Amino acid sequence: MYILGIESSCDDTSAAVLNDNILLSNVTASQDVHREYGGVVPELASRAHQQNIVPVVDAALKRAGITKEQLSAVAFTRGPGLMGSLLVGVSFTKGFARSLGIPMIDVNHLQGHVLAHFIKEKPEDTTPPFPFLCLLVSGGNSQIVKVNAYNDMEVLGQTIDDAAGEAIDKCSKVMGLGYPGGPIIDRLARQGNPLAYKFSEPHIPGLDYSFSGLKTSFLYSLRKWVQDDPDFIEHHKNDLAASLEHTIVNILMKKLRLAVKQTGIKHVAVAGGVSANNGLRNAFHDHAKRFGWTIYIPKFSYTTDNAAMIGITGYYKYLDKDFCSIDKPAFSKVTFK
Ligand code: ATP
Ligand code: FE
Numbered sequence: 001m002y003i004l005g006i007e008s009s010c011d012d013t014s015a016a017v018l019n020d021n022i023l024l025s026n027v028t029a030s031q032d033v034h035r036e037y038g039g040v041v042p043e044l045a046s047r048a049h050q051q052n053i054v055p056v057v058d059a060a061l062k063r064a065g066i067t068k069e070q071l072s073a074v075a076f077t078r079g080p081g082l083m084g085s086l087l088v089g090v091s092f093t094k095g096f097a098r099s100l101g102i103p104m105i106d107v108n109h110l111q112g113h114v115l116a117h118f119i120k121e122k123p124e125d126t127t128p129p130f131p132f133l134c135l136l137v138s139g140g141n142s143q144i145v146k147v148n149a150y151n152d153m154e155v156l157g158q159t160i161d162d163a164a165g166e167a168i169d170k171c172s173k174v175m176g177l178g179y180p181g182g183p184i185i186d187r188l189a190r191q192g193n194p195l196a197y198k199f200s201e202p203h204i205p206g207l208d209y210s211f212s213g214l215k216t217s218f219l220y221s222l223r224k225w226v227q228d229d230p231d232f233i234e235h236h237k238n239d240l241a242a243s244l245e246h247t248i249v250n251i252l253m254k255k256l257r258l259a260v261k262q263t264g265i266k267h268v269a270v271a272g273g274v275s276a277n278n279g280l281r282n283a284f285h286d287h288a289k290r291f292g293w294t295i296y297i298p299k300f301s302y303t304t305d306n307a308a309m310i311g312i313t314g315y316y317k318y319l320d321k322d323f324c325s326i327d328k329p330a331f332s333k334v335t336f337k
Contacts, residue, residue, distance in 0.1 A: 001072045003318065004060070005311025006053075008089030009081025009109045010139070011040045013052035014307035017064035017071075021120050021315055025063035026301065026308040029056050038179045039169070046084030053092050060307070071102055075314020078106035078324070079331035080140070086330035094326055105314040106324035109305075111153065113138060113271045114145055115316065116302040116309035128296045133265050135256050137280070138272030139165040139180075142209045142252070144259045147269075150316035156259055157207025164248055165274045167211035171218045171244055175233050185241045186277050192242030194279075197221065199247045207255050207262075214247060245279040253283050260293065269296035276303040 002024075007014040014028040029052040034040045061068055076093040079086055097104040114134045118127050128147075133156075136143045142165075143158040162170075165182060172181020177188075200217035202210040222240075225232040233240065260266060270284060281297055288295045302309060317323075 001315075001318070002064070002066055002070050003105075003311050003314050004057070004068075004071050004074045005107075005307040005309075005314055006057070006074065006076040006089045006093055007109070007112070007305055007307040007310045008049045008053065008085050009077045009079070010085055010305055011045045011048070012305040013049050013056050013088075014305060014310075015053075015057040015060035016307035016311040017060050017066060018308070018311040018315055019064075021118060021312060022123065023119050023121055023308050023311070024065070025060045026306055027056050027060040027063060028306055035179055038173050040082070042082045042084050045082060046088055049085055049088035053088055057092075057096075068096075068100060071100060073097075073103045073105055073314060073318055073323075075105040075107050075310050075317070077109045077112065077310055078328065079109065080333055081109055083330060083332045086332065090330045098326065103318075103323040104326070105317045105322065106328060107310045107313045107317070109310075110136060110138075110141060110143070112309040112313045114147060114153065114269075115150060115313045116271055116298050116306075117269050117296050118150070118316070119302055119308045119312045128267050128269055131265055132267035132269055132296070133256070133259055133263065134269040134271055135252060135275075136272045137164045137252065137270065137274035139163060139169070141272065142211070144207050144256060146263060146265070150313075151320060151322070156263075157209065157255060159209040159211060160204065161210050161212035162215060164209070164211055164252060165272070167215045168244070168248065168274070170215055174219055174222060175237060175240065177237070182273060182277065185245055186279070188238050188241035189245040189279055190242075192238030192240070194242040194246035196236070196239035197243040199244065201247060201251055207259050209251065209255060211248070211251070214251070218244060245277065249277075249279045249283045252280065253287065257287070257291070260291070266291070266293050267296070268293045271298060271303070273304040276300050
């Protein structure tokens with residue numbers, strides 16, 4: 001069975017083709033237009049999706065070596081995300097699926113990030129056993145999710161303000177490093193001292209996260225240092241990046257350890273754009289050694305937004321015959337289901 005996946009929730013237009021749970025193609029057009037603005041400009045994002053969607057879908061089908069008539073269903077991101085961006089993928093899917101007379105499957109983008117762990121390139125690729133915990137860290141979300149089954153997930157904790165990726169991007173912006181900040185901070189951090197500077201860590205109960213205090217602490221400290229030395233950032237950017245990354249990873253892992261303790265589940269995965277971060281990946285390996293966790297770290301290409309994760313979620317919803325009617329609209333707000 002061939003399934004087409006479509007992702008357009010933010011600034012990546014992506015299409016993927018799967019044969020059951022085996023990925024055949026995954027084509028993504030990233031939008032460089034936002035770089036000069038230091039963040040995603042929603043209107044520009046939807047215009048770029050309009051331009052990209054047809055060529056990206058064509059390329060995905062071509063790379064998979066199939067025609068659109070061979071598809072059994074189209075899975076698409078219905079939300080959450082930017083409304084104007086979602087509308088392009090949702091409207092395209094409705095027209096495309098209707099014209100082919102095949103079902104549509106609506107996918108929650110966050111569920112897609114988590115189920116990226118089930119994308120297989122070869123039948124023998126291993127996947128996590130249920131239940132497992134997943135740290136979902138992306139541009140808009142930071143959550144600890146208990147994954148009971150493909151279509152059964154519970155959010156055990158989540159950020160009460162900013163997401164981890166958002167905090168990294170904002171701190172990178174105040175350092176004048178460019179957008180998106182995550183990969184830049186990651187690169188600089190590899191050459192810096194993680195203990196050079198200390199930034200504030202939140203003290204909130206339970207499994208929830210908070211990153212706005214850290215962001216403010218970073219901004220105020222930086223302002224003071226730059227006042228004393230205008231070249232401060234240039235001279236210390238590696239140490240600043242390493243210390244920022246170290247603080248964020250500490251915050252993330254502390255609550256994750258608590259979640260493991262509370263649930264007794266030692267199969268622990270990480271997903272979302274921030275899971276590309278090398279400091280976070282190292283912390284996972286370290287925890288596996290220290291605490292006997294079995295860890296699941298996605299391939300880099302499945303961390304940030306991609307349609308393969310939408311296609312695999314679509315595949316498991318297809319098996320449940322969980323289809324979407326044509327009247328369902330896109331949704332922008334964060335919900336898990
Ligand atoms: P959401 O999935 O919550 O709707 P999103 O789709 O915008 O948000 P993703 O594409 O999953 O988020 O992730 C993007 C985020 O990942 C950005 O904040 C980016 O800076 C961050 N990121 C990407 N690569 C790295 C990296 N190597 N280190 C740290 N952060 C990274
Ligand atoms: Fe995402």
